[in-house]
Amino acid sequence: MAEMQIGLIGLGTMGAMLAMNIADHGFSVAVYNRTISKTDAFIKDAGTLALKLKACKDLTALVAAIERPRNIILMVPAGEAVDQQIAQLLPLLEPDDMIIDAGNANFHDTQRRAADMQKAGRPYLGIGVSGGAEGARFGPSIMGGGNKKDWDRVAHILSAISAKYDGIPCATWMGDGGAGHFVKTVHNGIEYADMQLIAESYGVMRDGMGMDAAACGAVFDGWNQGLLKSYLIEISARVSQATDPKTGRPVLDIILDRAGQKGTGRWTVIESQMLGSPVPVIEAAVGARNMSAERDLRLAGAAVFDVPERAISTDELTHDDLEQALIAGKIMCYAQGFELLAKAGNNYGWTLPMPEIAEVWREGCIIRSAMLNDMSAALRQDPKRNLVLAPLFQNLVAANLPGLRKTTLAAQRACLPVPALSAALAYFDTLTTERTTANMLQAQRDYFGAHSFERIDAEGAHHGPWHGQHLNG
Ligand code: 6PG
Numbered sequence: 392m393a394e395m396q397i398g399l400i401g402l403g404t405m406g407a408m409l410a411m412n413i414a415d416h417g418f419s420v421a422v423y424n425r426t427i428s429k430t431d432a433f434i435k436d437a438g439t440l441a442l443k444l445k446a447c448k449d450l451t452a453l454v455a456a457i458e459r460p461r462n463i464i465l466m467v468p469a470g471e472a473v474d475q476q477i478a479q480l481l482p483l484l485e486p487d488d489m490i491i492d493a494g495n496a497n498f499h500d501t502q503r504r505a506a507d508m509q510k511a512g513r514p515y516l517g518i519g520v521s522g523g524a525e526g527a528r529f530g531p532s533i534m535g536g537g538n539k540k541d542w543d544r545v546a547h548i549l550s551a552i553s554a555k556y557d558g559i560p561c562a563t564w565m566g567d568g569g570a571g572h573f574v575k576t577v578h579n580g581i582e583y584a585d586m587q588l589i590a591e592s593y594g595v596m597r598d599g600m601g602m603d604a605a606a607c608g609a610v611f612d613g614w615n616q617g618l619l620k621s622y623l624i625e626i627s628a629r630v631s632q633a634t635d636p637k638t639g640r641p642v643l644d645i646i647l648d649r650a651g652q653k654g655t656g657r658w659t660v661i662e663s664q665m666l667g668s669p670v671p672v673i674e675a676a677v678g679a680r681n682m683s684a685e686r687d688l689r690l691a692g693a694a695v696f697d698v699p700e701r702a703i704s705t706d707e708l709t710h711d712d713l714e715q716a717l718i719a720g721k722i723m724c725y726a727q728g729f730e731l732l733a734k735a736g737n738n739y740g741w742t743l744p745m746p747e748i749a750e751v752w753r754e755g756c757i758i759r760s761a762m763l764n765d766m767s768a769a770l771r772q773d774p775k776r777n778l779v780l781a782p783l784f785q786n787l788v789a790a791n792l793p794g795l796r797k798t799t800l801a802a803q804r805a806c807l808p809v810p811a812l813s814a815a816l817a818y819f820d821t822l823t824t825e826r827t828t829a830n831m832l833q834a835q836r837d838y839f840g841a842h843s844f845e846r847i848d849a850e851g852a853h854h855g856p857w858h859g860q861h862l863n864g
Contacts, residue, residue: 395421395445395456397548398463400476401494402433406466408527409493409520409552414443416551421456423447450483460487460514462545469494477504481513489514489541495655498536498569498576502739505537505568514541517568519575521756522554530554532756533562534578534748536571554755563751566741573662573735574748577728580659580673582623582757583652584724587676587811589627592713595798599703599805604641608632610710618718618787621760650683659731668734672724675814701805708801715794716812722788723815725766726778733775745774779822792819 399410402424413420414437422444424430430446437444447453454461461484467476473492480490490508492501492515501517508515516537520527533553535542542564553562565571589611596602596610608631615624633642656677663670682689729745736743749767752758769781778784799816802809821827833844834855843852 393455393458395419396458396462397421397545398423398453398457398461399466400424400450400453400463400480401466402429403466403468404524405494405520405527406464407433407436408524409464409466409531410444411437411440412528412530412552413548414440416548417443418548418551419443419445421445421447421453423450423453450479454480454483454488459485460489460544461485462489462491462548464491464493466493469496470500473500473504484513486512487514489516489544491516491518491545492572493518493520495519495575495579495653496569496572497658498572501536501569501572509538514538514544516541516545517572518549519571519578521575521578521752521758523757526554526755526757530561530755532578532751532754532759534571534574534751535562535564536566536569536573537564538567539564554759556750556754559750561751561753561755563744563747565748566736566739566743568739568741570739570741570743573739573741574732574743576655576658576662577732577735578752578756578758579655580663580670580677580731581724581728583656583659583676583680584673584728584811585621585623585721585758587679588672588717588720588724588815589623590679591802591809591812592717592798593627593631594807595703595708595713595802595809596710598701599708599802599807600705601702604631604643610713613710614714614717617714618762619714619721619760621762622757623760647686648683649686650680652677652680656680659728662735663727663731666731666734666738668727668731669818670724670727670731671814671818672720672727672811675810679808679810698806701807703801703805703807707804708797712794712797712801715791716798719788719791719795719819720812720815721760721762722779722784722791723818724811725762727818729766729770729778746770777822779819788819795819 396418398421399406400423402422410420410422427448434441434444434446445456447456465473465476467473477490496517505515519534520531522531530553533549549562550560553560565574593607596607608628611624611628611631615628631643635642635645638645660674660677732743746767749763749770753763765783766778769778769783779788795816799809799813836842837844837855838857841858843854846853
């Protein structure tokens, strides 16, 4: 009997948690997973929630179990698996039935799929879901994309299962097609940068100040009481204080310094390059992950060159300076992320709801933090203005910049790599430079390629005196 309110395909960790979350909010869910044993184990683990779940052994059974018009969530790995799943599902569906891709899709794929579905007159949503397994289970942040009327059809379910900030659901429609997945991509780019900034502050404490992991954790705990209050600082404190049961050593000390990545941070950087929207802090973070993977190269480098002792004294740098550096770095990174969102909106024809993006990130997602509330207030005043220049942030930037400068100086003097913090400082210094050195670039371009340049004292395209000489040899 077609009695279940929604369907869900893919019972990996995120899919299973999301299905339980939906059931927990009183909605009945038909579930299907390619490997049947996984479905059985899932139902067994669901306890009393199993009353709201129906395990389906194949797609036909799943489709038959859902009430019309059907809403079916896909939680399968991003990429080809999504296309394959859609191709298998479509012949079984009726025209009004809707597929909702809730995986970490590349937004270009979502744009393509949404356009194909639109042509076929079928509803389709691509939604970004953030918050890891715990978020999926107890309240993620949800960034929706697709036709607004299709979003409205399931908004009550998505809002119910989402995280709440002061009672406000963290589930928002961002725009047509791939808008939701684009916002999720930028979320992840910021996630990479936020994590890298914290990791660099940990490096300054560990290698520069000679602090052990627990002491670093205590500092993070302290920062989590102030402006930096956020999920990522909180978990950084927790992981710093954890002990490895096998060796009794701090867990951090036994983890290999080679970071993985599924690629969404890289997508942010690629898109920023395509749109000409600078995100140097995010680029530095993605680059740092790539460098971390080059372990053999790093070992070779460490063996070839004498690196001086990497000590930083407390006279040179304090924990307060470091906290300031993180605050300033964080503002730069978010300013870049929101600039990218604004440019993408113009390019793809979305009216991205800038303050609401900050709001949907206030709870449930990995980058949730106290500062996002102020960011949403600043974006409400002017959604187009760079956050660094927003009256709400100007004073904060000015107050915390000395710490950022001191930290990068001290780290560089001590040969400690702080690529994201340095990129944040360079971004600020560029942002506040009236006359940069790009006049030199323009002169060089004109010299070797006759690309022309603009003059400061006249309109139009001009060439240098070298141009004729160059061409005449
Ligand atoms: C989230 C996270 C999540 C992310 C994974 C893997 O918002 O819940 O962003 O979606 O994709 O944690 O990220 P990596 O790229 O670091 O593997």
